[in-house]
Amino acid sequence: MSDIFNTSIIFKSSIFATPVYGPTTIGNMLWFFIILVLAVIIAKIVSLNLNRFLKDRVRKNDLNLITKAAYWLIFSIGFLTALPNLHVDLSGILVAGGIVGIIIGFAAQSVVANLISGIFLIFEQPLKIGDNVLIEDTLIIVEDIRIFSTIGKTFEGIYVRIPNEKIFTTTITNYVANTARRFEYAVEIRYQDDAARAIQIIEALIEDEPFCLKKPGPSVFVDELAADGVIIKTRIWAPSEVWWDIRTTMLWKIKCALEKDGMEIPFPQRTxxxxxxxxxxxxxxxxxxxxxxxxxxxxxxxxxxxxxxxxxxxxxxxxxxxxxxxxx
Amino acid sequence: MYGRYEIPFEYSDDTITLSITEDGDFFRYTREMAGGETVQKTLLTTGSAIVAVNPIEPVNLPKKVTHYLEIEFTPILIEPEGIKIIYLMFPIEIGVIVFGNKKMESVDIFSFCPQKYSLYGPSGGGVITKYFASDIYSSPPKSNRYCTGVIRLEIVNKTPEWANISRTVLDGYSMKIYFGPYVSMLARMEILTPTTAETEFIRNPAASDFQKSVEIYHTLNIPSIKRTYLMEWGY
Known part of the structure; x- marks a missing residue:
């Protein structure tokens, strides 16, 4: 209690009561910065704890949004609380802010466009952190969705920054947005091989693979009587999370199983x-x-x-x- | 095999050998399956840890992609506002869970049952499910307690129409598995509309001599709130 009393005495001393501009004193400015620093500290603590608490409960993308929103909300409250110490008339700021806003809007059109696109992207969520997306010709894994830009990494590990305006106005192909996705193979066997038997073998392999989904079921059929052999089309659904692993392993398994049964992939041939x-x-x-x-x-x-x-x-x-x- | 052990321990039968042995300053966990698969892990503990081996929520193997279990069965018709109990089989995954300083961690998960996954609902908004096809029984069927468990499903048709049911989807986060002479779960499925149903687990063993399995999917336990799964894409 005595500490608070002593502090208030310090702030009432002549040095702190000296006006710097208008009625604003050094003491006022000190209070302004103290409140601001406190707001930043509280905002950091709250966002850190939110991050820890929600880490396993909320999706990473939403978690980022929540912690950032909490941080800026606390900071804004702190800023608005601190502002009266500078004897700032908020109504004046609003009018000035409007004019400045128009000027900034013209001057920084693309920046504002990126900002607004970023806000819309956060709400619309066409992509999430960790998604594998094709934006125009750039195939990336999304690493962060920021307010002005989206950060990603190519499969070669190269850093890519794409302005949000571009993402918002271009076509996005999200390869993992849906729970499951389909992929297909065209397996060619010789004309003298038994296509029905080949279909049986492929279907059995698909049945044995846990991540080849039961529903929607796979589709294995003779698709084409081609120049060199019979083409068997194999369509398989897999969870989006693991589809690439399945796609890269199943084709070789099919090839090996067919060969084990005496079937061969035909060479180009002429009669x-x-x-x-x-x-x-x-x-x-x-x-x-x-x-x-x-x-x-x-x-x-x-x-x-x-x-x-x-x-x-x-x-x-x-x-x-x-x-x-x-x-x- | 099921039960709690103080380390070091060793269990062996025709199909599997499980052990945690002291290896210098470490403890070494080893699992050897009859098929030839061997898993080894090193545990850093003072030796006061307890190991539980029991059936766990069967949604982890070969890789965790979902927490839903779907059991498909031959279609059955249930009369309007009828209540009926059926028994189904479900796949078992066995967890080796280590406890130390009041915290638990699964050391190993394995299964003797083949794995299969499916999609419940549309590819755009549906959920991936661990899939199992079962016959329907009117009483608990005989089962290999290391491979398949028995689920007692109480079906309540709340609609004024006959309902045709051929599957149930259950959420792993509320699964209550018990083991005794066989592995069991008790669940309830309420048919709400011609296309929707709600499933939930009942926190009771099939009989008094059953023990509760350690759950590895935890949720906040709020007594007044039931954790249910809404099957909104048909049953």
């Missing part, structure tokens, strides 16, 4: 029709043997090569690149 006799109107179809596909591929590199024309019509000579006769 060659050869006229056995000049008079034979029904040409014989020759299907390349599996083990000779690579050889046949060489034969068919340049079917109209002069060497073929010179030789017997039924014989096939390997084409090994241009020779001297080509140059002629």
């Amino acid at each position: 060659i029709w050869v006229n056995l006799d000049d008079g034979d109107s029904t040409p014989k179809k020759t299907i390349p043997e599996r083990n000779h596909v690579a050889e046949v591929r060489i034969h068919t590199c340049k079917p109209s090569h002069p060497a073929l024309e010179k030789s017997h019509p039924n014989s096939i000579t390997a084409y090994n690149g241009p020779d001297e006769s080509d140059k002629e």
Whole structure:
């Protein structure tokens, strides 16, 4: 009690009572700064404790917003409490603030645009901290959403700062905003392989993988009878949190399981029709043997090569690149 | 296997070996499964720690992505304003939890049951659930207490219409698991409208000789507030 009394005496001493400008004394200014510093300290303590208390209870994004809001709210209250010590007429500030606001608005149009975009982004929440998003051509993991800009990191670990105005006005693709997402593979097998069996194998693999979702169920079907083989399309849903891990592991598992069952991913191949006799109107179809596909591929590199024309019509000579006769 | 042990301890049967052994200044936790999987962890403790091995909320393996459990069963019809009790199976995850200085931490979680996940609701707003397909029983079925537990589900149809039910979604944060001759949970599902239902757990063991499992999903316990899950995307 005596300390408070002594303090008040100190502030009433002639040094502190000396006016600096207008009625504002050094004592007033000291009070102003003391209240401001106290407000900052209280704001820091409150925001730190809020951070600790809500860390495991609230999403990181919301936690940042709450702690920042608490900090600035306490600081603003402290500032407004301290302001009368400077004998500032708040109504005058409001009028001046309006005019200054217009000037600043024109002068710092982009800054204000970023600020307003930032506020809207915080409320609309098209992205959250930790999300994997594509903003225009930049693919980033969001690290912080600030009032003027959004900070992210590319997959190569490069720091990216994007002004909020750009984010607000451009198309955002958020890869993990939804709880689950789908990915697909096109698995090609040879024509002589059993597609129904391949589908069975793939479905069993998907069933065994915990994070390939039961619902929505996977979809495995023959999608295309392509030039070199049968294309089996595999569509799988996975939790967004782990979809990339699943996507990168499942394809190899499918490949290994199909190969274990004797199926192969086909090489590019061609079927060659050869006229056995000049008079034979029904040409014989020759299907390349599996083990000779690579050889046949060489034969068919340049079917109209002069060497073929010179030789017997039924014989096939390997084409090994241009020779001297080509140059002629 | 279930129970509380003072460290060092060792448990072994045909399928698993669990141990915490002294290794110099450390304690070494080891789990060896029959399939060949081995897990080792080092504990830094004075040796006064207690270890609990019991079934825990089955929503952790192989990686924690959700805290919801979905049990799907053959569709059943329940009459308007009817109350019926059914028994279902649920998957078991076993937790090795260490207690020291009044704090607990799970050292290891494992399961003998295959894992599967699903999506309840739309991909935009739904929730990922740990999925299990079960048959329906009118009395507690026989179960392997290290693989599957038994949930007694009381279904209350509060609507004036017949309700067709084929699944229940339960929140791991309010799960009350008990173990005894088998592992059990008691839950209640109220059908509110033709598309919504509410599920909650009942804080009671199936019989007096059941022990309560240590929960690793904690919430603030406010006695007057029930923790329920609203199934808003159908049942």
